Amino acid sequence: MFLQRTVSTLARRSPARTFAIARPFSSSVARRNDKKWAPKQEGKVLPFDEIKNEDDLIAPGAKPGTVPTDISQATGLERLELIGKMQGIDIFDMRPLDASRKGTLDNPIIVTGAGDEQYAGCTGYPADSHQVNWLTVSRERPIERCNECGNVVKLNYVGPEEDPHAHDHGHGHGHPAHEEPKTFADFVKPDYWYR
Structure with missing residues (x-):
């Protein structure tokens, strides 16, 4: 019990400046925010019917000083799924x-x-x-x-x-040709095959 009080007393008396960082991380990020990393257009929430291409799935982001919601920061397929769910459409048919x-x-x-x-x-x-x-x-x-x-x-x-990879047959992109794994059905008499 005496040891616990001593540790808590020392923790209260220790100077806070020993843990200070010379430059906060947030200012480093702000300096690195170049225009080449910025999105091509300002994101917006479109109804599902009006989504035509990938640029329509760019998120607007949260306003400064607010906590972002899923819909304000999701992009790509995740954004398409969220917009669909908001309108009652099951994009990936998960039934x-x-x-x-x-x-x-x-x-x-x-x-x-x-x-x-x-x-x-x-x-x-x-x-x-x-x-x-x-x-x-x-x-x-x-x-x-x-x-x-x-x-x-x-x-x-x-x-x-x-499919761009359908006619590849393993000769492009350095990928080996796909080989169907052997199963017990491969050793069954061909008369019994269902193909």
Whole structure:
């Protein structure tokens, strides 16, 4: 107890100037704020219908002396998502997949994706009958089947038709060619393949 009082007494008596910094960090940042780092145009909050290009997704920033909100500082896809949510539009369609039925090869569960690859979590039919199994569907392999319950999912690709890396075949940008990983299905007799 005596030691605690001594430490607190010394802390109160210690001079504050020993912790002073010669120049505050904020003045260093202000001196470094060149025009080349400034945005090309003043940001504004546009309605979702009026967003036409990336320049429309520049944030206005907070007024000096105020705390910025998410909408005043978010840019790019984050800003597009926030503006959409403000107007009731789910930009990334985060609804769960259809679990009211079991997907089959003739009538699969549709997974929409704009990328070359999409992941879908299967919890079985009826829902939550097994642990989550993550299925990977891609443009090259659009149909995948859960190995536990047999549920089938299929990719519905909605991205751009022409992918700049699609015809690359690993010869540009120093990337190796993509090779599909081997699975048990690769060793099944070709007559049983679903492709």
